[in-house]
Amino acid sequence: MTKQDRAVRTRRALIRSAAEQFEARGYDRASLAEISAGAGVSSGALHFHFANKAAVADAVEQAAARALRRVALAGRTGDGCALQRLVDVTHRVARLLCADVVVRAGLRLNAEAAAGRARDLRREWRACVHDLLDEAERGGELAAGVAPPRTGAVVLAATTGIEVLARDDHGWLARPSLTDLWHLLLPCVAAPHLAAVLDPAGREPDQRDPEADQRAPEADAALEETAPVRLALR
Template sequence: MAEQVRAIRTRQTILMSAAKVFESRGYQAATISEILTAAGVTKGALYFHFQSKDELAQGVLSEQDQRIVVPERASKIQEMADTVLLHAHRLQVDPLVRAGVRLSMDQQPGLDRSGPFLRWGEISTEMITKAQAQGELLPHVVPAETADVIVGAFAGIQSMSQAVSDYADLPGRVSALLRHLLPSVTMPAVLASLDLSDTRGADVYAEAVKILEAQDAEPDAGIKTPTA
């Protein structure tokens, strides 16, 4: 058990260090040597977990969404908005997320960047489809199409925010994005109940972390309940 815990911690250390190097240097410029130095581990320890720089990058891309998730909401449109707003907040505070976004947006050859976009599209389509089944959406909505628009628009907004303010203004920009997009797909009565404020992402983050800590303390506790 102790060895397993140590291996998990070593893997997390490597991923976090790789994330910081990828964020600052980009995929092409980053080297295994830099990541080893940042992580403070041996080459053998790194290659035990990741066989190449590409595997490290894919690990960073997949790890960013594994643990901190939006609690289930009664309104699936609110749940989808919370997912977007949470991601915007995490871009400000989480090196793994920032590195994952840089890798996703990096147009240099040598890395398959499609995974995050496809995953976000699938997640958004699922929530929008559930919202449609609950009568939250206007009749013309095609869930997969709306999901693609939201994912693509968010990618552009975060890229603009990174360029002009290093993500300092991202929550406000994402709040504005949702306030402009959602009226075109959401029933007016549902729209009026949504919280799309620029502080919502930070609030959802605090809520998600609290639930995660409770689950870690009591793994079998049933604490995930729908909220407004």
């Protein structure tokens, strides 16, 4: 393993350890000593990559943003009708939250940060929901009188609420929770010819490995982190 490979792995281990500490203890109570110990590295190794705790938290948010962006993009560009893709992507986000502590911690840090935070981790999700509902309207998939903005507000409120509730009980992210939500919503928003064929439990995307959504963003993160690590090693 090259020196650069070790540096990338150390950085990723520190981000994951920080996410675990932020999720368990909150930003204020988490310490750099606990973060470095959780990653199995020295305090000096941590400070090689991050100047302070704020920089570690920012890296956690960045990693979470990349993962969420990837899932949202897949929902926008997938196959099938827009309403089914909207159902599918909510299930994929829930699976990602269940599997990836970095995404959970990143969302929590972002939500609890002071006003004026430059990064908004939920912006991509809002855009994904609104775009899919607009596409559904153009495709005649919505019931008469259903307005995409109002429907989007309901979906966003429900999914954000589930994410917040899941901070204390991950059972809220289980498939039945979202399936129940869509069982209630789809008959109200879907055009009659679609209501009976849409699957509120979501479709498994291409029968892929269920852990793929977690691993792919981590691989992307490693690639994006290579450039700054290379500069640091000079």
